[in-house]
Amino acid sequence: MDEAGKRPSKIEEMTEKKTFRPKRAMILAAGLGKRMRPLTATTPKPLVEVAGKALIDRSLDRLVDAGVETAVVNVHWLADLVEVHLARRSSPKIEISDERGALLETGGGIVRALDKLGPDPFLLFNSDSFWIEGSRPNLEVMFEAWDESRMEALLMLASTVETVGYAGPGDFVMERDGLLARREERKVAPFVYAGTALLHPRLFEGAPEGAFSLNMLFDKAIEADRLYGVRMDGLWLHVGTPDAIAKAETKIRESAA
Structure with a gap:
């Protein structure tokens, strides 16, 4: 309550809330x-290019626009090539x-x-x-939606x-x-994880050593009612196969027309 004993309105509470902006990714x-072979x-x-730009540079450019200062990149396959490429960035x-x-x-990564x-x-x-992007920058929407008191993870979701x-x-x-909540077996869910999330480090408390899927921790957060999502505005492009490159490039040209 304020000094006069009045409880702040919902609008005042939303106005006073400070938007969290991560500095690391x-x-x-x-x-x-x-699946991308050969x-x-x-x-x-x-380092596979889509419309003249390496996939990882698309991610890094997005992080720069969002004010992220440091990006941690894990490497394994052809790691030397990835490191040489990243060394060119300022x-x-x-x-x-x-x-x-x-x-x-x-x-595990x-x-x-x-x-x-x-x-x-x-x-x-x-x-x-x-x-x-759609009408609003999706990362800004995520930052505004983040609530550390309720969430272990906030996922960007695309319409299936x-x-x-x-x-x-x-x-x-x-x-x-x-x-x-997870999709029920033999049913179609309205949303797919778009590969972008805001995660609290406490999500990894008690995590196993070695290799394991992040999905295991998402399920743990679901059980605790602490896994949340936001629907992205725009079009999600998943580039997992050679055929998907041409499809993504077509959509990029159409969006620029």
Whole structure:
């Protein structure tokens, strides 16, 4: 309550809320890129170009626009090529999480990098997808929606039927307040995880050592009612196969027309 004993209105509470802006991010770039072969026989998937720009640079440019200062990038397959490419960038600052010795999957890779990511919530990007913005910058929407008191993770979600390069049954159903639940078996879910998330380091408390999927921790957060999502505005482009490159390039040309 204020000095006069009045309870702040909902609008006043929203106005007073300070938007969280992460300064660090992680880009998952250590995968083998098997579905992208034969391109990835000699080129790591993060360096595959779409419309003249490497996939990983699309992620890094997005982070710069959002004010992220440091990006941790994990490397494994053709790691030297990824490191040489990243050394050419002046921003954001790049820190390498080396997985040459063993591929740790999505969850294990983040656990390996936690010391570099620090104690605050951080952004996570998959390096094989990006999006064409809609009317509002999607990362800004995520930052505004973040609520550390309720969330362990906040996922960017795309409509299952409004994507490029994705043909699966979806991942999640979402309540009006953003709370997420898994798709039921043999059913189609309205939303697919778009490969971008805001994660609190406490999500990884008690996580196993070695290789494991981040999905295991998403399920743990669901059980605690602490996994949330926001629907992205725009078009999600998943570039997981050679065929998807041409489809993504077509959509990029159409959006620029």
